[in-house]
Amino acid sequence: xxxxxxxxxxxxxxxxxxxxxxxxxxxxxxxxxxxxxxxxxxxxxxxxxxxxxxxxxxxxxxxxxxxxxxxxxxxxxxxxxxxxxxxxxxxxxxxxxxxxxxxxxxxxxxxxxxxxxxxxxxxxxxxxxxxxxxxxxxxxxxxxxxxxxxxxxxxxxxxxxxxxxxxxxxxxxxxxxxxxxxxxxxxxxxxxxxxxxxxxxxxxxxxxxxxxxxxxxxxxxxxxxxxxxxxxxxxxxxxxxxxxxxxxxxxxxxxxxxxxxxxxxxxxxxxxxxxxxxxxxxxxxxxxxxxxxxxxxxxxxxxxxxxxxxxxxxxxxxxxxxxxxxxxxxxxxxxxxxxxxxxxxxxxxxxxxxxxxxxxxxxxxxxxxxxxxxxxxxxxxxxxxxxxxxxxxxxxxxxxxxxxxxxxxxxxxxxxxxxxxxxxxxxxxxxxxxxxxxxxxxxxxxxxxxxxxxxxxxxxxxxxxxxxxxxxxxxxxxxxxxxxxxxxxxxxxxxxxxxxxxxxxxxxxxxxxxxxxxxxxxxxxxxxxxxxxxxxxxxxxxxxxxxxxxxxxxxxxxxxxxxxxxxxxxxxxxxxxxxxxxxxxxxxxxxxxxxxxxxxxxxxx
Amino acid sequence: xxxxxxxxxxxxxxxxxxxxxxxxxxxxxxxxxxxxxxxxxxxxxxxxxxxxxxxxxxxxxxxxxxxxxxxxxxxxxxxxxxxxxxxxxxxxxxxxxxxxxxxxxxxxxxxxxxxxxxxxxxxxxxxxxxxxxxxxxxxxxxxxxxxxxxxxxxxxxxxxxxxxxxxxxxxxxxxxxxxxxxxxxxxxxxxxxxxxxxxxxxxxxxxxxxxxxxxxxxxxxxxxxxxxxxxxxxxxxxxxxx
Numbered sequence: 001x002x003x004x005x006x007x008x009x010x011x012x013x014x015x016x017x018x019x020x021x022x023x024x025x026x027x028x029x030x031x032x033x034x035x036x037x038x039x040x041x042x043x044x045x046x047x048x049x050x051x052x053x054x055x056x057x058x059x060x061x062x063x064x065x066x067x068x069x070x071x072x073x074x075x076x077x078x079x080x081x082x083x084x085x086x087x088x089x090x091x092x093x094x095x096x097x098x099x100x101x102x103x104x105x106x107x108x109x110x111x112x113x114x115x116x117x118x119x120x121x122x123x124x125x126x127x128x129x130x131x132x133x134x135x136x137x138x139x140x141x142x143x144x145x146x147x148x149x150x151x152x153x154x155x156x157x158x159x160x161x162x163x164x165x166x167x168x169x170x171x172x173x174x175x176x177x178x179x180x181x182x183x184x185x186x187x188x189x190x191x192x193x194x195x196x197x198x199x200x201x202x203x204x205x206x207x208x209x210x211x212x213x214x215x216x217x218x219x220x221x222x223x224x225x226x227x228x229x230x231x232x233x234x235x236x237x238x239x240x241x242x243x244x245x246x247x248x249x250x251x252x253x254x255x256x257x258x259x260x261x262x263x264x265x266x267x268x269x270x271x272x273x274x275x276x277x278x279x280x281x282x283x284x285x286x287x288x289x290x291x292x293x294x295x296x297x298x299x300x301x302x303x304x305x306x307x308x309x310x311x312x313x314x315x316x317x318x319x320x321x322x323x324x325x326x327x328x329x330x331x332x333x334x335x336x337x338x339x340x341x342x343x344x345x346x347x348x349x350x351x352x353x354x355x356x357x358x359x360x361x362x363x364x365x366x367x368x369x370x371x372x373x374x375x376x377x378x379x380x381x382x383x384x385x386x387x388x389x390x391x392x393x394x395x396x397x398x399x400x401x402x403x404x405x406x407x408x409x410x411x412x413x414x415x416x417x418x419x420x421x422x423x424x425x426x427x428x429x430x431x432x433x434x435x436x437x438x439x440x441x442x443x444x445x446x447x448x449x450x451x452x453x454x455x456x457x458x459x460x461x462x463x464x465x466x467x468x469x470x471x472x473x474x475x476x477x478x479x480x481x482x483x484x485x486x487x488x489x490x491x492x493x494x495x496x497x498x499x500x501x502x503x504x505x506x507x508x509x510x511x512x513x514x515x516x517x518x519x520x521x522x523x524x525x526x527x528x529x530x531x532x533x534x535x536x537x538x539x540x541x542x543x544x545x546x547x548x549x550x551x552x553x554x555x556x557x558x559x560x561x562x563x564x565x566x567x568x569x570x571x572x573x574x575x576x577x578x579x580x581x582x583x584x585x586x587x588x589x590x591x592x593x594x595x596x597x598x599x600x601x602x603x604x605x
Numbered sequence: 606x607x608x609x610x611x612x613x614x615x616x617x618x619x620x621x622x623x624x625x626x627x628x629x630x631x632x633x634x635x636x637x638x639x640x641x642x643x644x645x646x647x648x649x650x651x652x653x654x655x656x657x658x659x660x661x662x663x664x665x666x667x668x669x670x671x672x673x674x675x676x677x678x679x680x681x682x683x684x685x686x687x688x689x690x691x692x693x694x695x696x697x698x699x700x701x702x703x704x705x706x707x708x709x710x711x712x713x714x715x716x717x718x719x720x721x722x723x724x725x726x727x728x729x730x731x732x733x734x735x736x737x738x739x740x741x742x743x744x745x746x747x748x749x750x751x752x753x754x755x756x757x758x759x760x761x762x763x764x765x766x767x768x769x770x771x772x773x774x775x776x777x778x779x780x781x782x783x784x785x786x787x788x789x790x791x792x793x794x795x796x797x798x799x800x801x802x803x804x805x806x807x808x809x810x811x812x813x814x815x816x817x818x819x820x821x822x823x824x825x826x827x828x829x830x831x832x833x834x835x836x837x838x839x840x841x842x843x844x845x846x847x
Binding site for chain 1: 652654661670709724726731739740742790
């Protein structure tokens with residue numbers, strides 16, 4: 001007798017953020033049945049929190065004039081520090097204008113070009129021409145040659161998610177919210193679906209599907225200070241890793257956003273600097289032009305974050321009980337601009353820090369923000385190692401971002417991937433048959449029930465889930481941050497290995513009955529520590545600096561030895577990931593100077 | 606820095622153990638500087654009672670997950686600071702919505718049904734053509750759509766609404782605001798009469814008693830009174846034409 005409910009569908013999508021829902025629309029429009037699982041109602045997904053916008057080379061606004069897919073491509077490759085797949089970047093840049101227009105067709109109220117002469121905060125005169133009036137406009141973002149970030153005020157993720165979700169609802173696509181996938185079902189060759197735990201009742205559910213898609217977002221919450229929502233715990237990546245068959249790509253590539261607000265670590269959008277805001281040090285001196293005379297405050301995120309730390313180390317940080325920070329100044333943009341185009345962050349400043357950015361400075365510090373790495377897939381979205389498994393969005397490593405993602409390329413990636421990979425998923429599912437043996441399914445469900453029973457009975461030990469978790473967060477924060485060294489990374493690996501062992505002996509303090517949050521946390525934790533080990537061990541082995549991966553003991557990019565992608569596998573019973581490497585696809589742009597950053601000729605060393 | 610000790614009186618009920626009747630449970634916590642209800646509840650769960658159920662996602666007042674009754678008023682817990690309250694704070698789940706357990710309620714299902722009922726998506730007969738430029742739109746119109754679009758579906762307006770507390774089928778301010786969003790969108794081709802079918806009844810805009818607790822309680826500060834008046838006026842005209 002099974003004590004779980006079974007659901008059968010064509011396409012199972014784990015995660016209802018933008019990428020997952022966009023892929024579901026694609027599957028549905030091919031006549032397939034799909035079920036989306038989500039930890040939370042779709043409109044509460046972390047995609048909703050994206051503020052700034054989505055890059056698309058529409059060339060409509062004055063400062064976007066002359067933009068093209070070629071320029072967007074070059075920006076993306078340079079941004080990635082030549083770590084990305086260039087065939088993927090090309091496909092992405094060519095598709096994104098269509099994706100942004102489709103979002104307009106579905107209902108996103110993109111900000112539009114208003115014709116007329118304008119003066120920028122830096123005094124520059126520009127003119128938006130009449131022939132472009134009413135078309136989708138763009139704002140400036142870091143690491144881009146043109147203004148191409150399409151936006152709706154600073155609620156872009158919100159409007160995109162609500163719009164995509166409205167289409168999901170109109171198509172009648174099934175969503176099971178508060179349903180958490182806790183393991184993938186597979187036979188060593190093919191993925192057959194997932195075992196999930198209901199977060200309303202605590203009961204197990206089994207989902208069997210022709211195609212399974214991981215769309216669970218990033219792992220920001222492995223770190224103590226992250227801009228990410230608290231549900232961003234890398235659950236889907238851990239599910240894939242735990243199959244023992246599927247590798248995670250470039251897990252050491254972790255993005256720190258320059259402007260997380262101190263001390264709540266809520267993101268202040270890059271749009272604030274894009275619109276003319278800048279960073280000040282403790283003397284209220286604008287320091288970024290001293291380091292980056294060309295891109296100033298709008299170099300790529302990895303570079304700005306490092307320059308801030310460098311400036312802290314010289315003693316120019318503003319002291320606070322939460323460590324040093326810098327100021328973000330947007331006062332000169334004026335009340336009207338702030339309350340229209342930067343309205344959400346103005347509210348965040350008022351609500352969470354009690355400051356008014358129209359007249360006050362905003363305390364900011366680099367904060368963990370984005371996972372470039374993830375489930376390694378090919379350019380069509382197929383996961384390495386298991387048939388019938390796909391991944392989209394931040395959970396995946398497609399690999400568009402290499403070692404540093406440009407602002408505005410992640411929202412764009414979600415819908416572009418949903419489109420492109422969604423189509424491939426549909427084609428695969430249309431040609432696939434549902435074949436599975438009940439033994440495999442029964443075993444998978446039984447294994448998960450045993451894990452839960454083990455936690456409740458405490459038969460494996462009495463380690464406290466929140467304590468072990470906190471130590472993991474602090475370990476990553478202290479030893480695997482913006483600047484890295486061999487000894488620190490080794491310390492992280494050692495500590496995390498101990499924590500991983502302790503996580504095998506978790507026991508509950510509560511009863512574990514029903515939708516118990518302690519069970520939820522305890523089921524996630526061992527997988528999270530394995531992800532933390534993939535990040536730390538991958539970083540330890542990579543003896544070069546590239547994009548966000550900055551080794552102080554190996555400060556130069558090393559194309560001769562490291563123009564390659566890390567693939568981390570976790571064989572059953574292993575205590576460390578097994579690392580393999582694969583070459584990076586270079587199709588158009590050979591490795592060169594980024595034009596900003598410490599090794600660029602145009603920057604201060 | 607505060608040296609207050611706060612006492613939280615929290616509603617407890619787990620539907621998985623119906624034999625344990627609903628009750629209020631007290632927790633004591635030392636207040637920290639800038640402490641929000643998110644920080645406080647997380648601390649209580651991690652240090653005192655790991656079974657305590659509540660919902661947070663973005664913890665930045667963007668996602669709408671964490672609405673609850675704080676000293677009787679519907680508020681987003683993530684952006685509510687403890688320093689604005691006395692040392693005794695009562696936390697209850699939102700009314701109207703189905704209880705999942707303790708402070709956690711099912712706003713997701715409620716709002717999904719609302720979207721289905723109001724057919725809250727752009728209705729157009731046009732097909733998307735990937736080969737042509739986007740249709741032009743005045744930026745002022747885009748901003749006008751964004752205004753009601755900002756609703757985060759937290760449920761504060763519903764929980765505070767007398768009508769919604771009395772009758773299950775009332776769309777509430779969030780529902781009518783959602784309809785207003787599509788009414789001002791030129792891409793949506795629905796006629797006044799089609800909207801009337803959706804909201805021109807006592808389940809919709811004519812069910813509102815005008816008490817305006819919705820606008821008072823909205824954490825996003827949406828102009829709900831204006832939006833209700835806008836929809837009501839449009840529907841009154843549409844009703845007269847029938």
